Amino acid sequence: MRIAVVGASGRIGREVVDVLRSRGHEVLGVTRSSGVDVYAAEGLAQALAGADIVVDAVNATTTETAAVTDFFRTVARNVQRAAAAAGVRRIALVSIIGIDRFTAGHYAGKLAQEHAYREGPVPVRILRAAQFHEFTEMMLDWTTRGDTAYVPKYRAQLVAARTVAEKLAEMAIEDNGAELVEIAGPHELELAAAVARVATLRGRPARVEEIVDTDDPDHELQADGALLPGHEALLAGPTFEEWLEHKYPARP
Template identity: 75%
Template sequence: MRIAVIGASGRIGREVIDVLKNQGHEVVAITRSGGVDVYTGDGLAQALAGVDAVVDAVNASTTDTDAVTDYFRTIAHTVQRDAAAAGVRRIAVVSIIGTDRFTAGHYAGKVAHELAYREGPVPVRVLRAAQFHEFTEMMLEWTTRDDVAYVPRTRTQLVAARTVAERLAELIVADTAPDLIEVAGPEELNLAAAAAKVAARRGNPARVEEILDTTDPNHEQQADGALLPGPAAIIAGPTFDEWLDQRYPA
C-alpha cells in the first residue's frame, strides 16, 4: 500500500513510518518542513496523489482550548476534503483514551479532531491510546522548577510509543477493522510515581512531588481515572519498568 503519514516527524509518526516500511509499504511522509501544511492545505493535494490510506499522527503545540480545538478540527476537515478528492480509501487517527470525558485543553482538541473526521466522506478508524511511557520525560521537562518536578495527580496505564505505532499500522492496513479501538500498557500507574522513577534513573530533577492543580479544569478527571482503558482495550507491553531499563540502563 501507499500510505501517507501526517505528523511524520513526531514521536508516533516516526515510529509508524518505520513499522510500515519494515512491512514493505510505500510511505509518504507529510510534514510542514517538507512543504505540506495540513492546516491550510498547502501542498496536501499533491502529497496525497496516488495514496491508498492516510495516518494522522499530528500533534499540537498549544493546549489553549479554543486554539487547539480549531487546529485539530480544521486539519480533519482539510485532510478529509483532499483525501476524498485523491480517492483515499481510509484514514486512521491517533487519539487519547477517555478524551471525550474532558472539556478543556488538548483533550477537547482531540474530541474535535475525531468528530470532524467522522463528518467527512472517507471512512475513519480511531486508535485511542494511553499516555506514552515517554510522557513521563515530557512531564518532568514541563513541570520542573528549582530541581523539583510538580506532577499533577493522574491515574494512567502508560504504553510504549512503539506499541501504539504497531497497532496503528495494523489498523490502517487491515481490510476490515473496528472504527474505534483502545490500546494501553499492562498496568495502572500513578504518573508522579512513574516520573519519579525516571528522575531517579537519570539523576534529575532531585525530587518529584505530586500535586492536585485545582486551576486545571481537567484535574478531577485525571485524578479519578478518566484516562484508564475500558474492558475491551488492547493491552500490550512492554511494562513501564521494562521500558525504563531499556531507556536508562541501571
C-alpha cells in the first residue's frame, strides 16, 4: 500500500513511517524538507499523487490560539482537497483526548482540525491520544526558570509515542476500522509528579513546582481531568515507569 505521511519528520510522524515501512508499505514523507508546504498547499498535490492512504501527524510551531487554529484548520482543508483529487481512500489523523470543551491554545487548534477534516469528502479516522510520555521532557524544557520547573496542575494518563504511532498506522491500513478511537497509558498520574521523576533522572532542575496557571482559560479543565481517557479507551503500555527505565537506564 502507498501511504503519504504528513509531518513525517515529527515525533509521531517519524514513528509512523518506521512502523509502516517495517510492515512492507511504501511510505511517502510529506515534509518541508521534501519541498512541501502543507499550510500554503505548495507541492501537496504532487506529494499525494498515487497515494492510497494519508496519515496526518503534522504539528504546529505556535500555541497562540488564533494562529494555531488557523494553521490546523487550513492544513486539514488543504489535505482534504488534495487527497480527494488524488483519489485517496481515507485519511488517518492523530488528535488529543478530551479536547471538546477547550477554547484556547493547541487543544483548540486540534479541535478545529478535526472539524475541518470531517467537513471534507475523504473519509477520516481519528485517533485521540493522551499526552505522550515524552511530554514530560518538553514540559521541563518549556517551564524551567533557574533551578525550578513550574508545571501546571494537570491530571494525565501518559502514553508512549511509539504506542500511539503503532495504533495510528493500524487505523490507517485496516479496511473496517473505527472512525474514532481513544488511546492512553495504563495509569493516571499528576503531570508535575511525572516531570519531577524526569528531572531527578536528568539531574536538573533541582525543583519541580506544581502551579495553577490562571492565565490559561482552560486551566480548570486540565486540573480536573478533562484530558483523561473515557471508559472505552484503549489502554496500552509501556507504563511511565517502564518508559523511564528504557529512556534513562541506570548506569552500572
